[in-house]
Amino acid sequence: NAGVTQTPKFQVLKTGQSMTLQCAQDMNHEYMSWYRQDPGMGLRLIHYSVGAGITDQGEVPNGYNVSRSTTEDFPLRLLSAAPSQTSVYFCASSYSGVGNQPQHFGDGTRLSIL
Amino acid sequence: DAKTTQPNSMESNEEEPVHLPCNHSTISGTDYIHWYRQLPSQGPEYVIHGLTSNVNNRMASLAIAEDRKSSTLILHRATLRDAAVYYCILNEGGFKTIFGAGTRLFVKA
Numbered sequence: 001n002a003g004v005t006q007t008p009k010f011q012v013l014k015t016g017q018s019m020t021l022q023c024a025q026d027m028n029h030e031y032m033s034w035y036r037q038d039p040g041m042g043l044r045l046i047h048y049s050v051g052a053g054i055t056d057q058g059e060v061p062n063g064y065n066v067s068r069s070t071t072e073d074f075p076l077r078l079l080s081a082a083p084s085q086t087s088v089y090f091c092a093s094s095y096s097g098v099g100n101q102p103q104h105f106g107d108g109t110r111l112s113i114l
Numbered sequence: 115d116a117k118t119t120q121p122n123s124m125e126s127n128e129e130e131p132v133h134l135p136c137n138h139s140t141i142s143g144t145d146y147i148h149w150y151r152q153l154p155s156q157g158p159e160y161v162i163h164g165l166t167s168n169v170n171n172r173m174a175s176l177a178i179a180e181d182r183k184s185s186t187l188i189l190h191r192a193t194l195r196d197a198a199v200y201y202c203i204l205n206e207g208g209f210k211t212i213f214g215a216g217t218r219l220f221v222k223a
Binding site: 108 | 144145146148150155156157158159160163165201205206207208211212213214215216
């Protein structure tokens with residue numbers, strides 16, 4: 001099992017550019033989410049999905065867009081990159097939303113906005 | 115959403131047990147206590163979780179106070195590979211979880 005796969009691992013963008021961070025999981029998990037982690041801090045939830053076709057906003061959704069057309073994939077789109085979006089982005093999945101279900105994380109995408 | 119409090123950092127000697135504390139005084143009856151760890155340049159990794167009773171798995175043990183207002187992650191024999199940031203979070207289901215700054219564990223050889 002590959003688990004949660006994120007691509008690319010590193011990316012440098014210029015201010016105003018757009019891009020899509022890819023996330024795929026092969027565990028047939030219903031729940032998927034995107035977090036960002038700034039230096040020395042914990043993870044903050046950007047967007048999440050409880051199943052194909054269903055998405056919702058987390059704590060810091062501004063400047064990001066998501067869609068969930070399949071169970072496996074949950075891409076994150078930066079609409080117009082800003083330096084404040086320089087961060088490490090993690091995608092996670094879990095079998096369900098029940099409190100005893102652990103989340104499985106990818107290895108992250110390190111994004112720099114110049 | 116209930117939050118947790120952890121020390122910023124702790125230090126341990128290799129081969130010795132490590133007790134990582136976590137306070138969660140506002141925990142609700144439906145909150146599960148989860149622990150994750152994050153190695154350098156990697157995503158968080160699930161370690162263990164529990165509700166009321168103490169739990170053991172191959173990675174660690176989780177001791178939960180009787181009133182559930184605190185818990186302790188126990189690494190029985192620390193190795194250099196255990197040096198990481200450890201997060202204690204409460205999970206009541208859905209996405210109502212908060213990852214704080216965690217405890218950075220340093221392991222000395």
